[in-house]
Amino acid sequence: MRRVVATGTFDILHPGHLYYLEESRKLGDELYVIVARDANVKHKPKPVIPEDQRLHMVAALKPVDHAILGDLHDMFRPIVEIRPDIITLGFNQHFDEERLRQNLGERGLDAEVVRIAGYFGSLASSSKIIERILNTRYRSGPGGS
Ligand SMILES: Cc1cc2nc3c(=O)[nH]c(=O)nc-3n(C[C@H](O)[C@H](O)[C@H](O)COP(=O)(O)O)c2cc1C
Numbered sequence: 001m002r003r004v005v006a007t008g009t010f011d012i013l014h015p016g017h018l019y020y021l022e023e024s025r026k027l028g029d030e031l032y033v034i035v036a037r038d039a040n041v042k043h044k045p046k047p048v049i050p051e052d053q054r055l056h057m058v059a060a061l062k063p064v065d066h067a068i069l070g071d072l073h074d075m076f077r078p079i080v081e082i083r084p085d086i087i088t089l090g091f092n093q094h095f096d097e098e099r100l101r102q103n104l105g106e107r108g109l110d111a112e113v114v115r116i117a118g119y120f121g122s123l124a125s126s127s128k129i130i131e132r133i134l135n136t137r138y139r140s141g142p143g144g145s
């Protein structure tokens with residue numbers, strides 16, 4: 001059984017998330033998804049959707065076999081428990097692949113790190129969806145409602 005781990009915030013689900021999870025699942029037999037804790041999302045505005053609800057929605061997606069909330073303090077704790085063969089990074093995840101491999105090695109983990117390509121077919125970004133909601137519903141110019 002080849003175990004794959006995918007990670008992310010998954011604030012407002014869109015086809016890019018689905019693509020990332022489908023491509024991750026294809027690399028193995030079982031896909032685990034680690035959903036970022038609200039408190040750990042510091043590199044962008046806080047998620048709109050609370051962590052339990054983000055987890056609930058990710059867990060329901062077809063390619064996902066197991067979804068868990070991440071650890072609050074140590075991002076390697078779930079990895080040590082799952083012991084994946086592969087960890088996938090999304091196209092815009094800010095982790096340095098070499099550094100991540102090094103950190104895993106220091107903890108005795110030999111998971112392969114694979115970068116998944118981006119999907120740009122449609123409105124495939126949580127922040128762009130939020131921007132569109134704001135622009136179309138709340139920032140109408142002259143003549144707008
Ligand atoms: C290998 C790995 C393990 C992670 N484990 C956790 C974790 O335990 N807890 C957590 O809150 N975030 C964890 N994260 C981080 C998030 O899931 C997410 O990738 C990060 O916040 C960047 O979010 P974004 O790409 O969705 O914007 C982990 C990320 C990686 C790459």
Ligand SMILES: Nc1ncnc2c1ncn2[C@@H]1O[C@H](COP(=O)(O)OP(=O)(O)OP(=O)(O)O)[C@@H](O)[C@H]1O
Nearest residue numbers: 008009010016020090091092118119124125126127
């Ligand atoms: N369009 C996309 N194509 C492929 N992968 C994507 C796409 N959008 C997000 N992902 C991946 O899905 C995971 C979760 O992404 P995240 O929750 O940060 O969504 P996002 O739409 O990139 O958010 P934001 O717009 O706020 O940056 C990450 O691994 C990310 O790289």
